Amino acid sequence: MNIVAVYNIKGGVGKTSAAVNIAHLAAQDGFRVLLWDLDPQAASTYYFRVKPRIRGGGKKMIRGKLDLDDQIKGTDYENLDLLPADFSYRKMDVALGDIKKPALQLLKLLRPLSYEFDLVVLDCPPSISLVSENIFHAASALLVPTIPTTLSIRTYQQLLKFLKENKLDRIDVLPFFSMADRRKSMHVEIMRQLPKKYRNFMDAWIPYASDVERMGLHREPVTAFAPNAIAARAYQRLWNEVAERLSLQPM
Amino acid sequence: MISRRKPTINPDTAFSPVAGVSLEQFLGELGHRFDFSEERPAYIDRTYLDSFDWRLFEGGGTLCFERESHARRLVWTPHDSRQGRVMLGRVNKPPRFGWDYPPGAMRSTIGPLLEMRALLPRIDLVTRVRTLRLLDDERKTVVRLRVEESRPRRAERDDDELNQEQPPVAVRIVTLPVRGYDDELADLRKWLYDSDRVTPRTPCLLEEAINATGGRVADYSSKLDFEFDPDMPAAEAVREIHRFLLGVMEQNLFGVREDIDSEFLHDFRVAIRRTRSALTQVKGVLPASATDHFKERFAWLGQVTGPTRDMHVYLLGFDDYRDSLPRQYQGDLEPLRAFLIAHQKLEHGQLVERLASPEFEELIRQWRDFLARTDLGARSKHGDKPLIEVASKRIREMAQRVFEEGDAIDDRSPPEDLHELRKSCKKLRYLMEFFQSIYPANKIGGPIREIKRLLDNLGDYQDLEVQAGKLRHFAHQMVEEGATPADTLLAMGMLVDGLLRRQQQKRGEFSERYARFADTENRQRFQALFGNRGGK
Numbered sequence: 001m002n003i004v005a006v007y008n009i010k011g012g013v014g015k016t017s018a019a020v021n022i023a024h025l026a027a028q029d030g031f032r033v034l035l036w037d038l039d040p041q042a043a044s045t046y047y048f049r050v051k052p053r054i055r056g057g058g059k060k061m062i063r064g065k066l067d068l069d070d071q072i073k074g075t076d077y078e079n080l081d082l083l084p085a086d087f088s089y090r091k092m093d094v095a096l097g098d099i100k101k102p103a104l105q106l107l108k109l110l111r112p113l114s115y116e117f118d119l120v121v122l123d124c125p126p127s128i129s130l131v132s133e134n135i136f137h138a139a140s141a142l143l144v145p146t147i148p149t150t151l152s153i154r155t156y157q158q159l160l161k162f163l164k165e166n167k168l169d170r171i172d173v174l175p176f177f178s179m180a181d182r183r184k185s186m187h188v189e190i191m192r193q194l195p196k197k198y199r200n201f202m203d204a205w206i207p208y209a210s211d212v213e214r215m216g217l218h219r220e221p222v223t224a225f226a227p228n229a230i231a232a233r234a235y236q237r238l239w240n241e242v243a244e245r246l247s248l249q250p251m
Numbered sequence: 252m253i254s255r256r257k258p259t260i261n262p263d264t265a266f267s268p269v270a271g272v273s274l275e276q277f278l279g280e281l282g283h284r285f286d287f288s289e290e291r292p293a294y295i296d297r298t299y300l301d302s303f304d305w306r307l308f309e310g311g312g313t314l315c316f317e318r319e320s321h322a323r324r325l326v327w328t329p330h331d332s333r334q335g336r337v338m339l340g341r342v343n344k345p346p347r348f349g350w351d352y353p354p355g356a357m358r359s360t361i362g363p364l365l366e367m368r369a370l371l372p373r374i375d376l377v378t379r380v381r382t383l384r385l386l387d388d389e390r391k392t393v394v395r396l397r398v399e400e401s402r403p404r405r406a407e408r409d410d411d412e413l414n415q416e417q418p419p420v421a422v423r424i425v426t427l428p429v430r431g432y433d434d435e436l437a438d439l440r441k442w443l444y445d446s447d448r449v450t451p452r453t454p455c456l457l458e459e460a461i462n463a464t465g466g467r468v469a470d471y472s473s474k475l476d477f478e479f480d481p482d483m484p485a486a487e488a489v490r491e492i493h494r495f496l497l498g499v500m501e502q503n504l505f506g507v508r509e510d511i512d513s514e515f516l517h518d519f520r521v522a523i524r525r526t527r528s529a530l531t532q533v534k535g536v537l538p539a540s541a542t543d544h545f546k547e548r549f550a551w552l553g554q555v556t557g558p559t560r561d562m563h564v565y566l567l568g569f570d571d572y573r574d575s576l577p578r579q580y581q582g583d584l585e586p587l588r589a590f591l592i593a594h595q596k597l598e599h600g601q602l603v604e605r606l607a608s609p610e611f612e613e614l615i616r617q618w619r620d621f622l623a624r625t626d627l628g629a630r631s632k633h634g635d636k637p638l639i640e641v642a643s644k645r646i647r648e649m650a651q652r653v654f655e656e657g658d659a660i661d662d663r664s665p666p667e668d669l670h671e672l673r674k675s676c677k678k679l680r681y682l683m684e685f686f687q688s689i690y691p692a693n694k695i696g697g698p699i700r701e702i703k704r705l706l707d708n709l710g711d712y713q714d715l716e717v718q719a720g721k722l723r724h725f726a727h728q729m730v731e732e733g734a735t736p737a738d739t740l741l742a743m744g745m746l747v748d749g750l751l752r753r754q755q756q757k758r759g760e761f762s763e764r765y766a767r768f769a770d771t772e773n774r775q776r777f778q779a780l781f782g783n784r785g786g787k
Contacts, residue, residue: 030324030340049391074430076384076392079338081430219390249355 001114005139011126014178019123021235024221027080042085058086107138145178148190177205204237266449302368310364369512395427481639486628513563535632562595583742642686673709715754
């Protein structure tokens with residue numbers, strides 16, 4: 001089982017859209033996929049029309065007192081299941097803080113599912129916290145959607161620094177440009193320069209597209225309701241590249 | 252370890268409307284009770300794949316290559332729906348052999364079932380699918396209901412229309428669970444079960460489709476499985492055995508010619524060997540003049556099919572050969588693989604010519620005519636005698652020979668003595684297998700198992716020697732045919748050494764195996780079963 005986290009310190013960078021579409025594409029390719037919506041805003045959960053609620057309480061689940069298995073919901077797509085968000089996730093740091101070895105708790109919770117899923121996609125909340133530290137311990141790769149702006153570059157550098165300082169640099173960091181607008185010269189310039197500095201930048205990038213925003217209306221991945229749209233094709237390229245870079249195979 | 256998704260509920264039986272109820276009537280009633288949305292109908296082209304001997308179906312599931320608009324996927328559906336399905340996406344053309352699949356759940360599911368057998372298309376279906384999604388108040392799908400109308404597709408048709416000339420398979424309504432929505436599924440299923448509009452049916456579409464075309468799944472077996480009456484004339488039983496074996500040869504012929512996989516030729520050759528054994532071992536039951544002629548002709552057929560089988564054996568065993576060498580020498584063996592592949596093609600080409608020859612066609616025609624004759628028993632010495640009498644006498648005599656030959660073998664006996672014993676054991680085994688139905692099943696099973704155990708040892712002992720000799724022969728041949736690297740010859744030398752060591756090990760195990768076979772208890776079993784009219 002591979003665990004891939006879609007993460008950025010900054011919010012509003014196209015994180016959830018990437019998580020949702022990649023999970024959908026992986027499922028179409030025969031991977032048995034679990035998407036875990038860790039963000040209390042519950043956007044992934046909303047896209048899949050699932051009620052954002054953990055029966056018995058999210059806090060209890062995080063502490064390992066509830067079986068993760070019983071909380072998983074099938075989506076409208078074969079091979080793709082969802083572990084919904086819960087409003088209590090906004091206090092997940094507190095819940096984790098009470099546990100022994102809090103930084104490894106997510107990994108511990110996910111382990112029993114390893115025979116059931118080929119790929120777990122974590123849709124992570126923004127900010128750096130005990131939750132994100134958990135994510136860095138659990139995931140084998142971080143997909144980092146990055147808007148080609150100077151501010152985004154700064155947060156990307158902050159992330160690298162944090163990983164290094166906390167000896168978490170074993171994790172594969174896979175940044176990609178997100179919400180990119182080729183009409184803006186700054187976007188174009190950064191997209192040209194940054195991959196020269198950071199060789200691990202992905203070739204695939206996601207354009208700023210209204211189709212992605214329409215996901216909220218359709219409540220479906222864009223790769224499902226408009227598979228031939230520019231955005232959907234971009235997610236397809238992104239997923240192909242992720243699968244190749246990480247040598248992902250359905251088990 | 253193969254992981255499987257835990258199902259939310261089991262099993263997902265299919266339903267069909269009862270006679271006199273139209274699908275629309277049923278859907279109308281469903282719509283009154285549940286909130287559902289219907290997707291645009293889709294057409295799925297399905298090709299069910301299985302080996303010639305139905306290993307997947309017999310092994311617990313069906314494998315289907317599905318094409319739906321641009322999607323191409325392989326789907327493994329277990330008969331027991333409590334086990335999850337296994338999917339493999341992005342398949343343009345399904346690989347024919349298990350070992351050609353990418354590592355993963357599909358390969359680990361079908362690979363061990365198929366072993367060396369190739370996948371063949373068993374039936375093509377075109378299915379019109381209407382998917383109804385039962386929705387909750389968020390308009391989230393909580394259960395899927397698929398209505399499938401399938402028709403077998405004739406091979407030459409290639410359009411997306413339902414083929415009106417083929418018999419349709421009954422409409423199937425299938426519920427597909429969505430994880431975490433057990434209550435909704437249970438509601439729907441209860442409604443379906445309680446409804447007098449639909450009736451449950453077998454969940455296996457492959458089986459229904461094949462039945463609809465008048466065929467039968469799992470209709471091939473090379474296993475000897477006769478039901479004889481102990482008092483029937485011996486010639487009639489022998490006729491039935493020969494007819495069955497001729498059928499096996501005929502059924503496998505296309506696969507031998509096309510070289511689809513090695514087992515076609517294997518089954519073909521086993522049928523030849525059994526035919527020869529039945530001809531020689533059941534003496535005096537068929538007219539002697541004819542049996543002499545056919546014995547000679549089937550010996551010829553066995554001989555001409557041998558070289559291709561040899562090449563199959565070495566190619567099937569190649570990975571084991573390679574793995575038996577120290578890692579640093581494993582690569583040296585590759586030229587041998589290339590040699591085997593090239594020679595397998597050559598030998599197969601010659602075999603195909605032989606199988607197209609007038610000699611072969613004449614043999615099959617004559618043999619079929621001979622087996623159709625009404626006076627088989629009357630023109631022989633024992634043909635009209637009761638089967639039990641003839642069979643018990645032959646088995647008794649052969650068992651006695653086996654015990655005599657075996658008892659005479661000690662640690663200094665030459666290999667030829669063991670090879671002779673193997674031949675006799677094989678004859679005895681075939682005889683017991685031909686006629687086992689006239690003896691009590693609980694009594695003849697033991698002696699057959701024991702002789703198989705002994706034969707495994709004797710077979711390995713001889714085969715290892717033959718393989719070692721053959722590899723030496725190949726080495727000479729490779730040198731004659733061109734520049735073979737010295738490293739390859741050295742690696743082959745190591746193989747020969749390893750094979751001969753293993754052969755010695757088998758020789759060491761013989762006395763214990765034989766002692767078990769020839770213990771008092773087993774001798775008494777033979778005596779009790781075949782000493783008089785048998786145990787029935």
